[in-house]
Structure formats: structure tokens, C-alpha cells
Amino acid sequence: MKIFDTLSVTEKELDAPASIRIYLCGVTVYDDSHIGHARTIIVFDTLRRFLESQGVRVKLIQNFTDVDDKIINRARTENVSADKISSRYIANYFEGFDSLNVKRADLYPKATEHIAEMISLIQGLVGKGFAYVSANGVYFAVSKFTEYGKLSKKKIDELISGARVEVDDTKKDPLDFALWKFAEDEPGWDSPWGHGRPGWHIECSAMSLKYLGSDFEIHGGGRDLIFPHHENEIAQSESYTGKNFAKIWMHVGMVTINGEKMSKSLGNTKSVDFVLKKWGPNIVRLFCLSGHYSKPIDYSEDLLKETIIKWRQVENCYYELILSDDGAADINDEKIAREAVKETEKEFTEALGSDFNTSLATSAFFKLVKTANQIAASEHLVRSIADIVLPAFEQMLDVLGLSVVRVSxxxxxxxxxxxxxxxxxxxxxxxxxxxxxxxxxxxxxxxxxxxxxxxxxxxxxxxxxxx
RNA sequence: GGUGAGGUGGCAGAGCGGCUAUGCGUUCGCCUGCAGAGCGAAUCUAUAGGGGUUCGAAUCCCUUCCUCACCUCCA
Structure with missing residues (x-):
């Protein structure tokens, strides 16, 4: 299948080997997950389901950032430990995403459980001259990595003139970013350079290299991670290993709310809990897959309501299929059903195989639903015809991660x-x-x-x- | 200011040189004891503006305008 790669700005063939390794940047667990997280994670969950349906073994790793200033701040405000905060929101994460019918990743590594790996990575970088120790911590020297900016297409000199970088006189260059930050307070760990905490970017390098090795197939996340997070990951990882970090960089577009950016300050975030309660898992998934993953999608009530109508058609179709009764099949209907299934499966697979076009794939699926409903409306939907349609119907539902409510x-x-x-x-x-x-x-x-x-x-x- | 992605019918959203999806909506029907759901028909030839290239462009090139995201923590 082909996937658009942010780094090379081209569609790259994922020559479906026996197994595909995916590293997905997960969430920082300092608050409830929201619809934006949900979209990225649902896209990757569906990608994984699709690949698996094609017989590809997928190894999916998704991290939790559980050491971070926001977590620490929240812990201080609530006067509890940082660990308590992160475990609360990890629990919240699983509660929400299990309900969204997201299959569990192979592993959910946590930053705090990989301090040793990070330290050794930083040691390697210091040893190779890519990083240096200053009064505040250990920094990556951006100027040493000549390809810096290749992912986000930024020029180093333009970044410097951007002047919005954090002011820190102890850094050799304003662009240098922290690999390790010195801190006396908790949470903190001892390191060869002093007590402190790892920087954000190093955790993903350490964990992806540990579990997937270098040059793995897909590294993914939201578009907003391209810079600086993924740019920095590339710099660290490739400097350390001397090898290519990931083959394909796949980025998911943002979710806006009524055309506006979703943010805490605007107070318009929609939590996973909220959307689950309001729309349920199937509507949310259909919504998240309604446009091409790389483009932004807008959360609006009207659109979600439209999605309910589509979902009702799917439910209707499902029950028509399973409740069909015995009887002689009309030869012509049988032919129509067979062709519709064949056509739909082809369109569905081709759409997903072509830069994961979920929008096209779902419309192919809805065509099959329509055909089945047409046959049902003409009173010709007998068991033998339902048996032709049902396996394909269920298979596509499963790839999309949708699930019709069943009856005992x-x-x-x-x-x-x-x-x-x-x-x-x-x-x-x-x-x-x-x-x-x-x-x-x-x-x-x-x-x-x-x-x-x-x-x-x-x-x-x-x-x-x-x- | 920089970088990237876009601007397609009332709305959502594919297509990325010729066959102009698909869904929702709207209108009118069918079905029904009623209702719901479903089905049928109609509506909608739309491709930001202006130039090109081509026998032919939404699709390629140039240009103007506009939108969004990122450039700071962010999925």
C-alpha cells in the first residue's frame, strides 16, 4: 500500500512485508483525552486493522508521556504525586479508547520506565559530540546535525530569527533543545550529569529504538508534532545510530471545533468522555474517518447528526441481513448482490491501499449497504442472498472498527x-x-x-x- | 514574516488530463391501519478569480485573491 511521507513529501510504497512496525506518539497524561487525540488514534487503529486484514503482522507501539511539566504542575495544584496524576489519566485513556473500540497496541511504554535507556542514549550523543552539558542540563547541539529541519522544511537561520525560542543563556545556540533538565525536586532521577528529568523528545527516540529498532516502517502522530517534536527525534536518533530513523512519517490532521482551533484557552475542547456520551463509539469513529486523515476535520453538531443517519442505515442493513428468511433467491438479485460485494471489496481495499483513503472506503461500504437495503425493500432479501453479503459487510465493519449492537x-x-x-x-x-x-x-x-x-x-x- | 496544506454543488467529501463519485439535505411519490425505517424519482453538471498548455482541465503551468495549520507545550 502507499502512504504519504511527510519527510520526502511523496507517497511511498509500503511494500507490505510480513510485518510492519509502527510507532505512534501517544498522549501526555495530565488531563482527559479529547477528540483530537481520538482522531489520530482511531486513524492508526483503523490502519492497523486494515493491514492485519490484508495478512500483514503489525507491531504497534504507542507511548505515554508520564513525566512532564504539566503533570508536575497539576500534581502540585492538587497536592498529590505526579505518579497519581499520570496513572489517573492513563486509566481515563484506556476507559475512553476501549469504549471507542480501539484495539490495544502491542505495548504502551511509559517514559518513566525508560530512564535508563534515555540516559544511555544521551551518553552516546554526548560521547559523539552531538550534545553538551550546560548549567541547566544536557542539550542537543542542533548545529551538529546538518539535516536539521528536513522534516518540517525549516531553515535553521530562519528559525533563529523567529525569536520565539525559549531564552536560556546557558545554551550554546537558542535552537538547542534539552535532553536532560537538571532539577532538585521530584520527580527526578540521578544521571551521570546530575539529578533531573529527561526532555520530552528523547523519550520517543529511546522507546522506539528499543522496541522497533532503527529504520522502522511508520512513525506517526498529529501534524502538530512535526515541529519540534519529530524534527528533534530525527536529530537525536539519527545522530545516535547513524542510520535512518523511520521510513515513513505519517501525520494526522487537526480537529477543529466549528472552524476554530480546539484549545484549553478557548474552552472548546471535546473530551473523549463527552463525545462518547453524546455520540457513541460508532458515530465518533465514522466521523474521524470521514475525511482524508491528512486534512483537518471540523467537529460540528450538524455533521455528527448526519453521521447518525448513516449509522442507522448500517444498523438497518445488518438486521435485514441477519433476519432474512428462507426462500428461493431471485437469480437476478443474487447476481446483483454478488457483483456489489465484489465491487465494494475491490473499491474498499483499493481506497485504503491508496494513502489510506478512508473517505472513499466508507463510501464504497455505504454503497453495499444501499444495495442490500434495496434488495430488502423489494422483499427479495432471502437467506442465500444475505449469506453472500454478510461476510463482506462484517469484514468491512471490522476493519473500520464499527460494531452494531447485537441482541441475545x-x-x-x-x-x-x-x-x-x-x-x-x-x-x-x-x-x-x-x-x-x-x-x-x-x-x-x-x-x-x-x-x-x-x-x-x-x-x-x-x-x-x-x- | 517563514513553512506546509487547501479552496469542488445548500452541506460533507472523493476524483488529480477525457467517462464529472458517494452521502446528507430539499421536493414529490411508493410502502404502511398509523408511524418509523427503507425504497423510487426529481433537484444539484459544482469545481475561488484571471491567464495559459492541450483536440480536451476540477485535474498540468503561471498569476491574483482567500482559508487553515505549524513556527511556544500540544494528537
Missing amino acids: PEEKSKINDLINRRNMLRIQKDFHGADAIRKEISDMGIVLIDHKRRTIWMRQEKIGADG
Whole structure:
């Protein structure tokens, strides 16, 4: 498959070897995760699901930054340990992302558990002359890495004139960034240079090199990490190993809220907890995959509401398929179904294989839903046709990480009993009685669909925004 | 100011030299005891403006205008 690489600014072939290594920059655990984090993580989760569906073994590593000024500040404010803060938000992370049907990564390494690796990396850099010790810490000497700026396409002299870099007289160059910061307070660790904490960028270099080695296939994250985070990671890692760090840099666009940047200061962040409660996992995932991953997407109520309608069609389709009954298949319908499945699978796979075009892939999927619903509407959706469509339908749902709410066998037979009673009453023209049963069924979260010959039903996911 | 990404029908969003997706919306139908869901038909030939290149451009080139992101911690 092909993926756009930020570094070379071209689509690069990911020559699908037996296994693909992915390092995804995760979150700093100082607050609840939000929809922006969710988009990046859902994109990579879906990518992983797609690759796996193609028979590729994926090794996915996603870190937690659990040592950072924001965490420490929060710990001070609440008068608890930094560890308490980070573990609280790691728990929050898993609660949210498990609910979003995100498959667990192979490993979630934490910065605090890799201090030794970071120290040895820094030692290596100091030894090779890429880093130096100043009064405040150990710094990476940007001027020593001649390719600095290659990812973010920045020129070193322009960066300097940018003048928005932190003022620190102990640095040799304003652009130099901290690998290790001296600090007497907690949390801190002893190092060959003094007590302190690692800088942010070094953790990802240390952990990705440890678990994936150098020149791994994909390094990913949000677009906002391109500079300085990923730029600095490249500088450190390539200076240390002398080898290429990652083959492809894949960056996910930002989520805006009603066209505005989402930020704490504007107070418009949408937490994962919030969007889950309001829209549920399927709508959120569909929303996050609705545009090309590299472009920004805008969170707006109207768009999300539109997504609910699409999701209802999928639910409807699913229940039409599983509740189809025996009967002779119309030859023509069977042909239509077969061709639709073949067509859709091709489009779906090609779209995802071509720079992971989830927008195109989902529209292909919706075409199959439409076809199935058309056959159902003409009363021709019999078991043998459903059997043609269902495997492809379920497979694509799974790649997209979507999941229709199912019904237990007990509920199923109860529903069928109620439907039979209702249909009896309808024949007797006792519509009051029939409507009362419909109400009873509806209270179970089930919607009835009256066809000419029979009545089927579907379980609709409860969506907060539906009220 | 620098760097990058973009500007496509009422909206969302693909296409990246010829066949102009797809979905939502809107209108009218079908179905139904009613309702919901679904289905059908219609609507919508849109590609920021101006120049080129080409037999042919939303797609390539030039130019103008505009938007967004990043350049500080940030997914």
C-alpha cells in the first residue's frame, strides 16, 4: 500500500512485508483525552486493522508521556504525586479508547520506565559530540546535525530569527533543545550529569529504538508534532545510530471545533468522555474517518447528526441481513448482490491501499449497504442472498472498527413472540393493542420494520444526542 | 514574516488530463391501519478569480485573491 511521507513529501510504497512496525506518539497524561487525540488514534487503529486484514503482522507501539511539566504542575495544584496524576489519566485513556473500540497496541511504554535507556542514549550523543552539558542540563547541539529541519522544511537561520525560542543563556545556540533538565525536586532521577528529568523528545527516540529498532516502517502522530517534536527525534536518533530513523512519517490532521482551533484557552475542547456520551463509539469513529486523515476535520453538531443517519442505515442493513428468511433467491438479485460485494471489496481495499483513503472506503461500504437495503425493500432479501453479503459487510465493519449492537438469543425469542402477538392484533384490526406492543418493544430499544410479508426489527444503538 | 496544506454543488467529501463519485439535505411519490425505517424519482453538471498548455482541465503551468495549520507545550 502507499502512504504519504511527510519527510520526502511523496507517497511511498509500503511494500507490505510480513510485518510492519509502527510507532505512534501517544498522549501526555495530565488531563482527559479529547477528540483530537481520538482522531489520530482511531486513524492508526483503523490502519492497523486494515493491514492485519490484508495478512500483514503489525507491531504497534504507542507511548505515554508520564513525566512532564504539566503533570508536575497539576500534581502540585492538587497536592498529590505526579505518579497519581499520570496513572489517573492513563486509566481515563484506556476507559475512553476501549469504549471507542480501539484495539490495544502491542505495548504502551511509559517514559518513566525508560530512564535508563534515555540516559544511555544521551551518553552516546554526548560521547559523539552531538550534545553538551550546560548549567541547566544536557542539550542537543542542533548545529551538529546538518539535516536539521528536513522534516518540517525549516531553515535553521530562519528559525533563529523567529525569536520565539525559549531564552536560556546557558545554551550554546537558542535552537538547542534539552535532553536532560537538571532539577532538585521530584520527580527526578540521578544521571551521570546530575539529578533531573529527561526532555520530552528523547523519550520517543529511546522507546522506539528499543522496541522497533532503527529504520522502522511508520512513525506517526498529529501534524502538530512535526515541529519540534519529530524534527528533534530525527536529530537525536539519527545522530545516535547513524542510520535512518523511520521510513515513513505519517501525520494526522487537526480537529477543529466549528472552524476554530480546539484549545484549553478557548474552552472548546471535546473530551473523549463527552463525545462518547453524546455520540457513541460508532458515530465518533465514522466521523474521524470521514475525511482524508491528512486534512483537518471540523467537529460540528450538524455533521455528527448526519453521521447518525448513516449509522442507522448500517444498523438497518445488518438486521435485514441477519433476519432474512428462507426462500428461493431471485437469480437476478443474487447476481446483483454478488457483483456489489465484489465491487465494494475491490473499491474498499483499493481506497485504503491508496494513502489510506478512508473517505472513499466508507463510501464504497455505504454503497453495499444501499444495495442490500434495496434488495430488502423489494422483499427479495432471502437467506442465500444475505449469506453472500454478510461476510463482506462484517469484514468491512471490522476493519473500520464499527460494531452494531447485537441482541441475545433470549431477547430475540421474546421479540419474536411480541411481534407475533402484535401481528395477530393487527389482523384483528386492534390497532390500540398492536401499538401497545410496539411501545413495549420500543422500550427494549428495538425498532420494528413492517415489510409486506413480515415484520422484522433492529436494535438501535442509544445515542445521547438523539435525546 | 517563514513553512506546509487547501479552496469542488445548500452541506460533507472523493476524483488529480477525457467517462464529472458517494452521502446528507430539499421536493414529490411508493410502502404502511398509523408511524418509523427503507425504497423510487426529481433537484444539484459544482469545481475561488484571471491567464495559459492541450483536440480536451476540477485535474498540468503561471498569476491574483482567500482559508487553515505549524513556527511556544500540544494528537
